[in-house]
Amino acid sequence: MTFLPAHPSDRLATGVLLFSASLWGLSWMPLKGFIAQGLSGPLVALITYGSVGLLAVALLWRDRAAWRAQWGLVLALTLVGGWANTSFVNALMLGDVVRVMFLFYLSPVWSVLGGWLFLKERIPPTRWLAVVAAIVGLWMVLGGPGLGDSTALAFTWVDALSLSAGFAFAANNVIARAAHRVPLRTKTFCVFIGCGLLSALATGLGGSGLPAILSAMGPLVWLALLAYGFGWMLLATVTWQYGVSHLESSRAGLILLAELLISVGTAIAFGGESLTPLGWAGGALIATAAGVEALGGGAVPKPPPLEPQTPPHDTT
Template structure:
């Protein structure tokens, strides 16, 4: 009975952490687009300062968390995969419309679900698989990503999706022995020098008009990364993936509000499909 209550608690809290993280990521993406597309800050420069500021925010908050880990190679692998994903993503946001980028990132839940099954031994239940696929359909309804002429740059978000999915699988594995604070700090501390090397060619200068956007994105990223780690610590990675699709209406909505980027697809019908699929799988697991 106690074990059932714990599982049901994870089935509710895991998605709540995940959806909250998605909302924060949507805000960070909007800030990144503002800094890159409107103020002309290079994507590598944004990524460096975004994670440097996030690191500065997190260190005081998790100062008392255990620093020692018996799995340094796993941390390095996780961060290396995430770093490549970050570079692909910020580069994509600088040249790809937000709705098209988010539509293509939809492949990430498919990668994570498959990876969790192959490498973590998580259950591949029909509701989990169906919810991920239905969520992808909802995203396509919203965004109609192939309406515009295809550009090679559209593959950048797909690359980000693949590497972030691999990083998520490693994150879930690490939650078996590491807490959320340690996972968040390790990610941010190790990402800063990696992003710094990537930013050497573009420089580290940020225009005064874009400074607040970069700072805001760092704050939101710090909180989002912590909530992602919390979500993976209480629920299966495969179970959480359908809820990743909820970032679609969040990102699209913010894009409309701040940039007037109205997608060509039927947004509200697609959003209803996504929310319905997520609610169904959550009810099935919490059951």
């Protein structure tokens, strides 16, 4: 980011990270607009992430000497990070934003478990309590005591997408920490490439309906999609990288909780969404668990590109 100083003040780094969190928190708005135009989630992800991913291939090839020794981890980052973003985009487009965000923010649970199982990290009791709180919060968001009743909001495949997105995001964080020899830029753009590849499979490029959909898309729709990919998503990812790279991980994690607050608040204020009192209580537990995990040194939660408490929003 040549337009920002290499050694910023804490105030500037905080401002940049809040800007990134705001972009991620508001990303549901253009996505809902795209589905209103009759576009599917995989197609949107293919055009927005895939177009950036095509250009990123050249950057990855140029960095190949640096990541060749850990090429297996680069492949894992591409697939896992790609799934995190693809499933997140589809969940936001098809589901209730509030519910999707709370389920996605269970990623601290998976970060703790992944770090414990695969990286042999020592987990303090407070972080285990956060895991328990997040699981209880999930139960409450999904219906609590009424879960399973015919009157309760049933668990849907969109819920499964939301949970899998959070799981994949946390897994991406764990893989990125293990891939210590892989350049940060490579970790970041792997996500765009993976999202484009998985979205291409999901759209079924050989299907008979896709050419008709693409030909029916007007120039303004194409322009909006490309602007969302190269403008909104790329800017959100790069500013995420910059912010978390120049702040303490615990501080960055707490700042990035603004994404959850912004997305939930705007979805209720402008999207006509709501949540039951029990759901609010569960969401509060999940948000608290995410805050405890951030303070405890875990991976930073989010939508949407990723890196842990240190580097990218979409690559770990």
